[in-house]
Structures are given as structure tokens and as C-alpha cells.
Amino acid sequence: MGSRRQFIKTVSASGAGLVAASAMGVMQEASAHPTSVWGGDIYSGPHEMVKNSKILSIKNPDGTETLGVVTPKGVIDVRAVAKKMKISAPLTLDQLLQEGNAAGFNKVVASADKSGVPYLDESKITYGRLFKNPGKIICVGLNYRQHADEVGMARPAVPPLFNKYNNSLAAHNCVLEIPPPEISYKLDYETELLIVVGKRMRNVPEAEALNYVAGYCTSNDFSSRDLQLELPSGQWMIGKTLDQYAPIGPYFVTSDLVGDPNNLKIQTWVNGEMRQNSNTSDFIHNTQHMLSYISKYWALEPGDIVFTGTPQGVILGMPKDKQVWLKKGDKVVSYVEKLGELKFTLG
Structure with a gap:
């Protein structure tokens, strides 16, 4: 028994030595050639938000x-x-x-x-995705007064939150490959202002919230209404985050060039017909309130993005006999003032 214990101790000690030596070698190699997760040298300077771009x-x-x-x-x-x-x-x-x-x-x-x-x-230029790997994609639902009224829902006392995932991110001018009809066919547009966080914010008061915004984009919270509302228990996440269900673009515009995010024209066209025509002044919860509210529950980090809700004019808000859901070949244009027209085609 004694020799067996000695053997185990010897093997353990030598194994630990090998692991330590190996780890030291890796550390030395890493310190000799530090690279960031993006490739290239690690950036060690001050964290600053880009401006005027x-x-x-x-x-x-x-x-x-x-x-x-x-x-x-x-x-x-x-x-x-x-x-x-x-x-x-x-x-x-x-x-x-x-x-x-x-x-x-x-x-x-x-x-x-x-x-x-x-x-x-x-x-x-062939446009790429503005965002490929944000830390968080947060969405605020039912955030325009007239939209809440058109779908017959009470205006929420606090911002209703849900999420999308990185698989849903898509580029300007993309072909959005829709699911087969047996999966979903009640397809709807939702043009939205997208907030882009520029520095870490946690428990930030409303009066300071805009200081943490790097900029804004035009976006579309593309939605499957049958998955969102007709599956058992209401599956907002499923209805909102299929592949390519978050087209964003064509531009990221820094906050200093945008000014007041709570007074921007917002519109949608489908095959050249205007469907949505509103202004972010119709927000139930304005930009400052949304960010402050979210930051009470978890930290927002640089590069996180926040969808802010859509105005009236969605297909869901139409009388049932006038609801013609989007289909393959339809061309959607989303516009937010100062941020450009986001275009995509359903494939």
C-alpha cells in the first residue's frame, strides 16, 4: 500500500510539474506575441467613443x-x-x-x-453586416403610442424587454431568406431606431443616459407573428430571432451627428408602398428612459445594441381581412431620419 501511495504522489508531482512548465511556456509565448481577439496587437490605450463619423x-x-x-x-x-x-x-x-x-x-x-x-x-460596394458579434442584442416591445392603440394593447408602464441573437444579424441590401411556410408564414416588418452603446453603463440615471450612446442605426425587427403570438404561451423570442431577422444599416452614425434621438422621422415601404410613417417623438419610453431602465437590471457594455420598438402601420395592426403577409420577392425599405434607408428583399 505504501509503495502504491508513493507511486501516485510521484506521478502527481511530475504531472503537475509538466502542466506548470507547459502553462509557463504558453504564458511566455503569449507575452512575447500579444494579440487581440480581433487579430493584430492588443490595444491598451484609453477607451474612447468615436465621433463625427x-x-x-x-x-x-x-x-x-x-x-x-x-x-x-x-x-x-x-x-x-x-x-x-x-x-x-x-x-x-x-x-x-x-x-x-x-x-x-x-x-x-x-x-x-x-x-x-x-x-x-x-x-x-457590397455591404457587410455592421454588427457581427455584439455582446447583447436587446429589444423593447410595444413602444409607440399609436402602435399600441392599433393592436389594441395597453401602453406598457415599463419597457417590455426581449432579445435577439447574433444569428439574426443581416446586412443592408441582403436577401432575407424566409422560412418555409410550414414553419412560419405570417411575416411582418418593424422599422426601428437602433441604439448603439458606447461605454459601460450600470444604474445610470435618465439625465445622463445619452452620454453613453455611441450612435444610432436604421434597423428592422423582422417578425413571424404566428410564432410570436400563436404558439403556446406566446413565444416572442422565437418569433423575433430566426436567421437574418435583424437587418441593420446601411450606416452607423455617431450620436453627435444625430442630435435628439427622440425626434426622428421613421418610415417603411413595401414594394414602393408606404406602410409606416411616424416619428420617434411618439415613443412611450424615450431613449433615455429605455437605457436607464435596462441598466438597472444588468450592465450595458460598449457595442451592445438596443432595438427601440416600431410605430403604427404594421400588418399585425390591420383588420384581419386586410392582412396580407410578406412573401418571397417583396422588397422592404426601412428609413430613419439622418440614418439612411435600409433595404432588403425576401428570398
């Missing part, structure tokens, strides 16, 4: 999705300029927001002219 995502021939900056001269290809000028800069909007390397981003923009890299013609 209109940003899009470029779908490159190699399949990557990288930053473009809209300027009067054309679109700056951030990846190409950063590489040419040897600037350590964020290459995606997720990275820019989450790392906070606004200085590197600004350096690329300032270097665009002297880099010699051609400006891109936006009309020839």
Missing part, C-alpha cells in the same frame, strides 16, 4: 467584413489604409466599439489622402 461595413472578396468611412470624397477603406500606413486600428465596428480605439480609427481617417489608397465608390 458615418460608418458602413464592406463585404470583401475574401469574405471578411471590414470598416468603411463615408466622406465627401468617397468611402475610406479602413483596412487598406491601415495596412498601407502601418497603423494599428480597429477593422470592424464591433472592434471599434468594444476596444474603444477611436484614436487609431481617427488616425486612419486623417491619413486617407496621403496613403494613396483610392477612395471607394459607395455604389459599387
Whole structure:
């Protein structure tokens, strides 16, 4: 028995030594070549929110999705300029927001002219997803007075919250592949203002909430009403988060360029026919209240995104004999003032 215990101790000690030595080697290798999860050097500077910028995502021939900056001269290809000028800069909007390397981003923009890299013609760009991996996708339901009235529901005392997942994220000009009819056929549009969080906020009072916003986008909380409302117990999450059910774009616009988010025109067209025409001034819970309320329950982190509800004019709010659900081939245009037209086709 004694020799057996000694054998176990010896093996355990040698195994621990091997693990420690291996871990030390990994640590030394990592410290010798520190890289971020995005690739490239780890950014260790101050976390700053980008300002005075209109940003899009470029779908490159190699399949990557990288930053473009809209300027009067054309679109700056951030990846190409950063590489040419040897600037350590964020290459995606997720990275820019989450790392906070606004200085590197600004350096690329300032270097665009002297880099010699051609400006891109936006009309020839294939758009990528603005967001690929946000930490959280939070949605506020039933947040316009006239929309609550049209669907016959009481105006909620607090913002009703639900979620989407990253699988639902889709790009401007995408073909949104709808589910087969045996899964869902009551397909509906919901044009919405999207809030993009720029710095960590927890228990933030309403008076300070807008200071934490990096910017805004046009978005569509695409919905399957049969899954959302007709499955047992009401399955909002299922009805809202199938693949590609969150088109966003074409731009991320910084908050300083947008101004008051609670006074923006918001509209939807389907096959050229206007369906929604409202203003965010009809919010039940304004932008400050939504963010402050959410931050009471968990922290909002840089790069998190918040859908803010849709106005009246959805198919669900029409009389049942006039409800013609969206179908393959339909073209949807979502518009929010100062943020551009988000377009997608159902496939």
C-alpha cells in the first residue's frame, strides 16, 4: 500500500510539474506575441467613443467584413489604409466599439489622402453586416403610442424587454431568406431606431443616459407573428430571432451627428408602398428612459445594441381581412431620419 501511495504522489508531482512548465511556456509565448481577439496587437490605450463619423461595413472578396468611412470624397477603406500606413486600428465596428480605439480609427481617417489608397465608390460596394458579434442584442416591445392603440394593447408602464441573437444579424441590401411556410408564414416588418452603446453603463440615471450612446442605426425587427403570438404561451423570442431577422444599416452614425434621438422621422415601404410613417417623438419610453431602465437590471457594455420598438402601420395592426403577409420577392425599405434607408428583399 505504501509503495502504491508513493507511486501516485510521484506521478502527481511530475504531472503537475509538466502542466506548470507547459502553462509557463504558453504564458511566455503569449507575452512575447500579444494579440487581440480581433487579430493584430492588443490595444491598451484609453477607451474612447468615436465621433463625427458615418460608418458602413464592406463585404470583401475574401469574405471578411471590414470598416468603411463615408466622406465627401468617397468611402475610406479602413483596412487598406491601415495596412498601407502601418497603423494599428480597429477593422470592424464591433472592434471599434468594444476596444474603444477611436484614436487609431481617427488616425486612419486623417491619413486617407496621403496613403494613396483610392477612395471607394459607395455604389459599387457590397455591404457587410455592421454588427457581427455584439455582446447583447436587446429589444423593447410595444413602444409607440399609436402602435399600441392599433393592436389594441395597453401602453406598457415599463419597457417590455426581449432579445435577439447574433444569428439574426443581416446586412443592408441582403436577401432575407424566409422560412418555409410550414414553419412560419405570417411575416411582418418593424422599422426601428437602433441604439448603439458606447461605454459601460450600470444604474445610470435618465439625465445622463445619452452620454453613453455611441450612435444610432436604421434597423428592422423582422417578425413571424404566428410564432410570436400563436404558439403556446406566446413565444416572442422565437418569433423575433430566426436567421437574418435583424437587418441593420446601411450606416452607423455617431450620436453627435444625430442630435435628439427622440425626434426622428421613421418610415417603411413595401414594394414602393408606404406602410409606416411616424416619428420617434411618439415613443412611450424615450431613449433615455429605455437605457436607464435596462441598466438597472444588468450592465450595458460598449457595442451592445438596443432595438427601440416600431410605430403604427404594421400588418399585425390591420383588420384581419386586410392582412396580407410578406412573401418571397417583396422588397422592404426601412428609413430613419439622418440614418439612411435600409433595404432588403425576401428570398
